[in-house]
Amino acid sequence: MKSYPIIENVTLSNSSITNEIYPLIKSIRSDWTSLNTRLVTFTEGLTNIILGVFDNRTPDDDSNALIVKIYGIQIELFIDRQAEINAMIKFHEHGVFSQRVLIQFNNGIIYEFAPGKTCSRDDVREENISKLIAIKLAEIHNIPVEETEQPYIILILRQFLKLLDKNSFDLSSIISDIDIIEERILPRLIPNPKYGQDLVLCHNDLLVKNIIYNNKNQTISFIDFEFTNLNYALFDIANHFIEYAVVEDADFTIYPSHDEQKKWLKIYFQGVGVGV
Incomplete structure (x- = not known):
């Protein structure tokens, strides 16, 4: 073999x-x-x-x-x-x-x-597809991992900054903002760790076009794992919701409604074994 x-x-x-x-x-x-x-x-x-x-x-x-x-x-x-x-x-x-x-x-x-077919922003709103996406993301987040000290969002932000020419950009305010996000904001986002503060394996780039829907088998696959790494579980969820509006010609009037989010999150939290 x-x-x-x-x-x-x-x-x-x-x-x-x-x-x-x-x-x-x-x-x-x-x-x-x-x-x-x-x-x-x-x-x-x-x-x-x-x-x-x-x-x-x-x-x-x-x-x-x-x-x-x-x-x-x-x-x-x-x-x-x-x-x-x-x-x-x-x-x-x-x-x-x-x-x-x-x-x-x-x-x-x-x-x-x-x-399958790459999803559009209309596809991800379809009830059956939305449910499959929530279940699949829960499966990813349930994969056992070894935790690290920092979430990937902080690591990649700092890595991007290293590539910029410090002589051409004043990075002091940006660096200060990242420090504040890391030290003050992220630790307080979720008061209850079981709802997503713990680090899990995240896709980190859930564009709608990175989601493949197979109508024949009624399955969902994700593609493009360049940014896959440990991160806050809720980062993946928030990133996915934002991508409802799509990168090009973004339309945030179609950001998921409160009811859509609630229905999606219920399916997701059931998938990760958290009662809501």
Whole structure:
């Protein structure tokens, strides 16, 4: 039985990936060639090049499809690539998501495709989809973790600041604000730890387009785990609610109503084993 991910000393180039990809995936898809597959470029990625490899012989079944992720230049300065891979491995081991990381190469990874459609801001408001999202997020937050001293939100903010040119920006007020958030605000947000103050494994980037709905199987998958790390559970929830308005052409009039939030939270807290 193979152990994944397979480590390959290969560097892919987007300009010649048509020729390079098939030797790379031979160990996991031995009969795939340019003649019986198709490459699809996904345009949603902001920092990476994302491609799908699909088997033309099974047009109605994408279960064996692959996603090729080529890392953006210098993105590793603020994204921990190994943490991303470790999170995906952990999700698969705990049965939260089915897609495995199959190959790790010098400048990217290849992992299994999650069949379904990317959600829109209308989709996430649908009662059945909303319920599935709440249940799935609870499953993530229930994964056992080793706690650290700081939530990821603080770590990543400080990491971003390190990348800025201090000669071009006055960062003193921003640094002061982060100190206040860390020392005074976050510890007081939730008076009862069981409702979300404890650190859990969070997705940390629940854009609606990072949520995949499979109508056939009535399942939800999340994608894009670049920022997955320990954080406050309620950060993931608040982030998801905010994303109802979407990043582009944001419309906060469609932020979930009090009743929508209450219904969603009831399902979520039942999933994490907290009575409400």
